[in-house]
Amino acid sequence: MATLRFCPHCGANGLSLGIPAGDTHERTFCGGCGHVHYVNPKVITGCIVEADGKYLLCQRAIPPRPGTWTLPAGFMESGETTEEGALRELWEEAGVRAEIISPYSIFSVPRISEVYIIFRAMALEVTDAFGPETAARQFFAPADIPWDSIYYPAIRQILERYIQERETGTYGIYMGNDDTGRIHFMR
Ligand SMILES: [Zn+2]
Incomplete structure (x- = not known):
């Protein structure tokens, strides 16, 4: 959790950690003005982008795990x-x-308070204007995907299922989390 020294509301020095009256979770709060500093999960959004039966992956140019594809x-x-x-x-x-x-796919990683929401998407336009976080960017046929260099196991899992489903023409929606490793499949 991010540590604050000064109240972002009144500027007082001396924030406390505890469960405010009527609350259910431990929070950082200001004893002076009563301001509660809520820390909520971050949402990461992304997509599986398809073009002519190929799938878009980006090779990371920056840590963590530079060189892997995601x-x-x-x-x-x-x-x-x-x-x-x-x-x-x-x-x-x-x-x-x-x-x-x-x-x-909706995938929660409660350990680090992150939620990943992944969409299916179809490519409309491909340019060479990609940013410095990306070392390379490529549409891969399934057989050419660098499976051993995928950024994170859950990414590999999502991609494998998507490719299987594309063959049958029926797509599910997934919920999963990093705690149990279980993926729930719904059609
Ligand atoms: Zn305050």
């Missing part, structure tokens, strides 16, 4: 929707514009 995704900004966030990250990290088809 789906274009990133932290939502305030004031945008999850879909807008996913398409913005896609443009920034891959130089690709796409159309979102549907939600595909």
